[in-house]
Amino acid sequence: MRAAGRRAPALLVLVSVLLIAADHWITLTPLRAFGSGVYGSLENVTSSVTRWASDARRLETVERENARLRAEVLTGRRPTAAVAGAAAAYQVVSAHAIGFGGDQTVTLDVGTGSGVARDMTVLNGDGLVGRVVQAGPSTATVLLATAPSSSVGARLETSREVGLVTGVPDRGLLRLSLLNADAAVRVGDRVVTLGSENMRPFVPDVPVGSVVAVEGTSGALTRTALVRPFAHFSTLDLVTVVVGPGRPGDGAPQ
Template sequence: MRDTRESRLLLVLLIAIAFALITVDIRGGEDSPVDGARRGAAAVFGPVEDGVSSAVDPVGNAVGAVKDSGASEDRIADLERENAALKAKLGSDDRNRSRVRQLDGMLKKAGAGQYGIKGAEVIGIGAAQGFSWTVTIDAGSGDGIKRDMTVLNADGLVGRVTTVGPGTSTVLLANDPDFTVGTRLEKSDELGFASGGGNGPMRVQLLNSKAKVKKGDRMVTFGSQGDKPFVPGVPVGRITRVDPSGGDLTRTVYVEPYAGFSRLDVVGVVVTAPRTDPRDTVLPDKPEAKPTPTVTVTATPGQDGDPDAPEGPNEPQEQGARDPARPVEPEQAGQPAEPAEQEQ
């Protein structure tokens, strides 16, 4: 339709009629004169609306499901966070108990060796310092820590301090291949030098190639001049293997360290050395040896071990042989039998 004056007048007229019908319909309510027309329109366009509604409803349901799912996921996430917090609290309690045990054991060792120690916590492991076996502790120069101080824990020797910062320090662990410490064998006092073996045992070169050693023998630190980097008497480990002596100037043994380097937590830095060498007093108590069971053999005559069972009739016996459990009769001994006493 072209935009002419007549078309504009027609459009205005249609709009006026539409407003008039709407007004009449509102005022008429249920008795509206256009109610029939409305019903007819509903009958015609109702199925179309229902089809469209059926097509749109799954989308709406999906949107609602997504909204509900989001709310459910938020609730699940909240529950998971609460559960994690409870587990962390329980784990923290277990960890605190473990730390108390470690600290108690370390203080007992320090007391036995008369070491003045500064407690610290391991807060980092070797990746931050390179490829060496090292850990970072939360104690530094502000805590009195200095380079080349001995580090121990409740089990034994941990390592030595190599780098010191204001609030942290780096400790070279005793299992590092570049680590070396002088050792002294328990009781025999044989001296040697132990080097770290990574995940394996420490390798110890005993200065005496003819030293008498065996599995289970224990070692402590020999100590350094001026007590740096090592104080004496700190438990190192026990011998697990002894290489045969081949005429070398030294003898090689392998030692399992007391300290577990993969589970370090609480450690102590020796800030004050003992006045005298504690020697073997810091070593842990040896486990009690289990008693060897005693085997008791009881000889019983008869068949199948039954002491009351008669001797088998078909068992052949050598001539002149006798049952060792049967008493010797006088006739067999070459003496005449005495007459039996008569009852009176």
């Protein structure tokens, strides 16, 4: 009994180490797809139940928002013109955030079945959320823009200065590093995405955030600033995934 009780841990430790090694050299896609299928479905059910429980309140909020947006359209005022414009020009899929990871990732309830794949832009009504890093059959994992390992090509909306936005651990802020060390940057400047080649992983001109503090001095190698993101990452719910370029009226890609 004691010997068996010692062999089992040794064996399972070995299996774990082999799994870690395998995951580092080859991507264990079938295992992740299995996790997406089993646990993604359970997360979907949990999320649906909590959403259903708060449906009456949500409906009222949506009705109010709808009324406000209709009024804004009628009066010609478009406060989120950039977001609306960005979403209208692409094929998009809307999704709910159904799970939150400890390491700045969220689960969406759409997957490869809806045309979602790796390296797609995710945004919501406020601004940039992040990019898809894994897509399972029915769920997708999004790395938030605030994650330390995330980096997004960006530019200042008015001066068009180019830089890179990275996550700042634990503060919910972003750090903008401008390539031009002498670039003028002021508190309140809006930061938008630069856009990537072939629109993957980031489509251009999605609002990211606004500058809250300028860090570097003009003599430093790069000029950096702290940016507060427009999207509220702790209360993410409905988001939009850009699945491809395309005209309105096209069928779903792939």
